[in-house]
Amino acid sequence: METAIKTISAFAVPLVVAFILVHGYIKGVKVYEVFVEGAAEGIKTSLRILPYLIAILMAIGVFRSSGAMDILLALLKVPARLLGIPAEVTPLVLIRPLSGSGALGVLSEILNTYGPDSFAGRVAATMMGSTETIFYTITVYFGAVGIKDTRHVLPAALVADLAGVIASVVICSIIFGPS
């Protein structure tokens, strides 16, 4: 299991890239030109994210340097331990369902504070890759067709979110060793 996961991690990116490019070439896509065109779009997209990152990282900078983050982490220590989540990643758990750019900022701050290869860093990154901005998505999709009674969608989405959070911690403990 452990080696299977590590192999997937090592092979996924090169294999997916090779597959997509060969598949595109066979289908008659001008792979080089189209790649460059897409990359230009990617630069524009990342530029669009920048103001959000500045806003979030500035706010988290204030929150952490003042000592408020330590107070929050101390408060969250007990509930986090009950769920088996490292306290350092709880801010990400809280913001992830609310805001994509917010989560991006919080994740990057966790990676820089504790190190991307620390246990907290790996759990946070796994979590970010396996959960979604549920409130925003539900609002946009149901808003588009005028649904007011959203029924069981929020509780079910929160169950999925929590399962992703706990699975991230458990899987990272197995694959990368316990915290």
Added chain:
Amino acid sequence: MINSVWLFLIISGIAVAAARGSMGDVSAGIMAGASSSVELFLGLMGIMALWTGVMRVAERAGLVETLSRVIRPVLVPIFPGVPKNHPAMGAVVMNLAANMLGLGNAATPIGINAMKELQKLNPRPSRATNAMCTFLVLNTSSVQVIPATVIGLRAAAGSSNPTEIVGTALLATTISTLAGLLAVKTLERLY
């Protein structure tokens, strides 16, 4: 929501600093936060550009349609309320395929279209149908094969192996999708 969270972070930070006498640290913290976001952005930009470039090739070659054909047989039985050949089914499948490939910009309009098609099958237009709820839960918990942004953030933070979380994220997201599916199917009887 995000407005109040953002304001709370800043104001509570300043309040705590005032109580603790650590205002000098906060002053430095504001500047460090703002300038580190630009460093982060530079690290992230390369990987985002690489990935959107590769994904543009995938899109142009019709990979979303190909993947849709592959996952369709799995999805049809999950949506008993949607006739197999209704356009809603096609849009739902295509949205989930685009999500799997991480094509967020392409996925959203297809997803909204899927919602509009599902709405045509809805006898009570202001109330969500089972199919809509199932679709949204799959959408929000869905598997993304390569979490490119996360890899980019890890690389920007100086990770020795930025992609080592691909496998763990894939497994975690699969578990979250299954849990969501189980929850949505169980809860639809209660609401």
